[in-house]
Amino acid sequence: MAWLVLVLLGLCAITFTLSRVVPGDPAAAYLGPRARPEQVEKVRVQLGLDRPLPVQFVFYMRDLLHGDLGESLRTHRPVMVGILGHLPASLELMLSAIIIALLVGIPLGVLSAKKENTLTDHLSRFFSVANVSLPSFWLAMIFQILFFRWLGLFPIGGRIDTVVSLVNPIERVTGFYVLDALMTWNWPALKSAVAHLVLPSVTLAAYPTGLISRMTRSTMIEVLREDYIMTARAGGVSEGEIHFVYALKNAIGPTLTTAGLCFAYMLTGTFFIELIFFWPGLGTFTTNAIYLNDYPVIMGVTLLMAMLYVTVNLLVDLLLAVADPRILLG
C-alpha cells in the first residue's frame, strides 16, 4: 500500500518535471502573444513561477490534492472539468473494446490450444499475430473505407446520428449513450448509438484480442499438460467441460493480467481511434491540446491516465487473488 503511494508520488514528480521542461514561458503562453511584459510578470507571480522549483512542486501537489490540474491555455477552463466531461465517451469505448476482446480472444485461445498444431491452430495464431501488429489508426481508416464507403453498413464516425440526437435526445444518466438509451427506453437512440459504437470499439479491440488469445492459448497448452487434467478425463468428464471449466479456471490468471496491461494500450489507442472516428472523448480532447501546445491539458491527462492505469492493475491483482485460491489461502 505504501508502495502504491510512492508510485503515485513518483508519477506526479515525473509529470511535474515534464511540464517545467516545456520550452518557452508558460505565463506568456497563458496570456497569449499580445500580452504586455507587466501582465506576463503578474501572471508569473500568480502561477507561482517565480518561486524555486521544490516550492513549485509543493504547490503543484497541493493543487493536485484539491483536484486542480491547472487551466487549459486555450479555454482557460479547469483541466479537470474538461477531462471529466470527456471521460464517459472514452470509457464507453474502452469498455466495449475490452468486452469484445475477452469474448473473442478467450474462446479463440482455448480452441487454438485444444487443436494444437492443426490448421485451425495455425490460422488463429496468424490472426492473433496480425491483430497485434496492426497500427490502430490504419485499421480504423481501412474499416471506414470498407464498411462505410464501400459497404455502407456503418456510419463513418461520431457517437450518434445528428438527426436522432435532435429528435430523440438521450437523457444523460451515466454518460454512456448505450446504457442511457437503454435505461430510458429510447430505441431510435439506442440503435444509432450502438451502430456508431461498432467500428471504433472493434478497431480498439484488435490489439487486445490478439494479446489475449495468444496468452490464453499458451497458458491453456501448459495447463492441458497437467496431471489433474488426466484425472478429470479418467473420471469421465466431457472434453468441453475439461477445456472450458477445469482447464480454463487455471489458465485465466495470466489472461486477466494481460487484459490489465491492455488497458494501457487502450488509454493511448483511444487517442487515434477517437481522432479518426470523430469520437468526442478524452482522446480528441488531448489530441487537440497536442496540436495547440496546451501543456496543462497534456500533463493533466497524462497524470490522470497513469493513475487510472495503476488503479486498474491493482484491481486485476485483486481479481487474480479471488480466482486462484492458492494466493489467498496458500
Place this chain on the structure above:
Amino acid sequence: MKMPCNERLGKRDFYKRDYLRGMNLILRNPLTTFGLGIILIVIITALFAPYLSPYPDQGRGFSNLDERLLSPRLKHPLGTDNLGRDILSRIMYGARISLKAAVIVVLIVSSIGVPLGLLAGYLGGKVDEVIMRFADMILAFPSLLLAIAIVASLGPNLINALIAISLPWWPWYTRLVRGQVISLKEMQFVESARAVGASELRIMFRHILPNSLSPVIVQATLDMGYIILYLSALGFLGLGTQPPTADWGVMVSDGREFFLTQWWISTFSGGAIFLTVLAFNLLGDGVREALDPKIRWKFQRT
C-alpha cells in the same frame, strides 16, 4: 592476471549450440521464414533506396505538382500523394527512417537499461531498490502516453521522438538484465573468479555482462517492430519526423484528408507499417519457439 581456462567455458558455449539448432528450427516454420524474408527486404530497401526507388528525388521530398493524386498505374505502381510524389519511392525512403529509428532507439535503450540492470542485479541492496523503484515508476505509465507527453514538452522532431520512445522503454531492459545477473552471480564461475582475485568491477564487466546479453539481443530484435509502430504513431500525430522527410506514419496522416477517394496514400504507407511489424513479430515468435525446450518435448512418459 590471466583467468584459468575452465572459466571461459560457461554459458557462452551453451548459447552457441542453441543458436545453430535454433536456426534450423526457425527456418522450419514457414511463417517465421516469411517474417525473416520481409525484414530482409525492408533492410535492403532501406540501405539501397536511392538506387532501388524509381523516383529518388520524390522519395527525398521534392514535389511534382503536375502529377498529384494519381491512382496506382504503371508509371506509379502505388500512386502519388497530394504533392505528386511517388508513393512507392516514399515508402522506400520511409524504410530508412524506420530502421534508423529502430536501431538508434535500441542503442539508447540498451546503453541506459543494461548498465542499470547490471548494477541493480549485481550490487543488490539499496542500489537495487532505488533503481528498480525508479524503473517501476516509469513502467506505471502507459508508455506511448509518456512518449507523447515527452515529445510535446520537448518539441516535435525526429530526435525528440526517438528520445521520447527510449525513455519509457529502458526499464524493460533493466529488468531483463537484472534477472539474468541475479541468476548468474550465484554460479560457479563467479566464485572461481573471485577466488583467483578478480575485482568486483572486473567480474561484472568481463564475466557477467557478456553472458547476460543474449536475451537482451533477442528482446531487442523483437522490439524493433514495436519501436517502428511507436514512431509511426507519433508521426501520425505530427510529433515525430517532420515533412518533407518520408515517414510512414506521417504519410498515413497526410493521406487522411483524401482518404475516402484517394485511398492509396494512407493504405499503402500503413500497409508498410503493418507488414514490417508483422514480420518482426513472426520472427520473434519463431525465435522464441525455437529456443523453448518445453515445446520440443512432445513425447511424454511411458
Place this chain on the structure above:
Amino acid sequence: MATENNNVPVLSIRDLRTYFHTQEGVSRAVDGVSYDVFRGGTLGVVGESGCGKSVTALSILRLIPTPPGEIVSGEIQLEGQDLLGLPMKKMRSIRGNQISMIFQEPMTSLNPVFTIGNQLSKVFRLHQNLSRKKADKKAIEILYACEIPSPERVMNAYPHQLSGGMRQRAMIAMALGGNPKVLIADEPTTALDVTIQAQILDLILRLKKEFGMAMILITHNLGIVAKGAQRVVVMYAGEKVEEADVSDIFERSQHPYTKALMNSIPVLGKRTKFLEEIKGVVPAPFRFIPGCKFADRCPEVIAQCLETRPQPRERERGHWVACFC
C-alpha cells in the same frame, strides 16, 4: 487362464499394441500384451520404468493422447463388451464409473483451483445424476470410508491445504465413487512418504474387498506386489515376459528377467559386497528388435532368441512364460 476362484475375467486384454509417433521414430510402448483380470482378484503388473505397464492401463481407458499416440491393434473387453470400438460418449460413461484409475502423484493430480468437495461430488453428479446436495452427502460418506478425519472440513478445502497422504485418500475416494468393477492403481504409493505408504496400501486393499472390485496394481516395487497381488504379470520393454500366481513368481520364477529381478532383491540378514544388478540397459523403444528384447542382457540366451520373438506359453497350470529356455 484359471487359477482363480472365479473363472470369469472382468477385464481381458488381447494382443494390445500402443505406439507413439514422434520425431525420433515410432516408439512401441506396448507391443503385443495380453492378460486377464478376474472378478475380485488383484493383478500386480511389475516392471521397470518405461516397460509399458502404465501405457497399457491408459490404453484400457483410452486415455492415450492421440496425436502422438495410437492404439494400433488389439482387443480390450470389459465383461465381454469391447472397449476399443466404443464411441467416446459411451467410453466416458465407463471412465470413473465402471473402471476407475488412481495415479501416482497426488500433489499434481488434483485440480488446484477447485475444492476437494467439488471434484469429488462431480463423480456422483456425473455418473449417478445426483443433485448437488445429494452428491455432496455421498462424497462425505466416501471420505469417511477412506479414513479421512473431519470430512466436512476437507470438502471445503483446496488440494494444496492437504498433506500428500490425505490427497491420495481423496483421489481414492474419487475413484471409488462410481463403485467401479475394476480399479487401476498406477504406482499409488510411490510418491508418498514411506511411513504413509503402508497405510494407503492397506486402505486400498481393504476397500477393494469391501466394494468387491477387481484391481490392477501397477508398481515397480516388489514388496507391494508381494503384499497385495494374487497374480502377477511381469513386463519388459512393452511385452509380457511372465505371468503366474504371486508365490510362483517369487519362488519359482522361470523367465531369466524375472529370476534376475528376484535375485536383485536384497535379503535382510544376508551380507553381500555388491548389490546384484542386471547388466546392460533396456532397449530404446524406437529400435525394432526382431527377436527377444531381453536377449542382449540374458544369461541364458541361445541363437533362436535373436531371431524369433518368444510368445507367452503356459508351462505349468496358470504359469505363462515367454522364453525359449
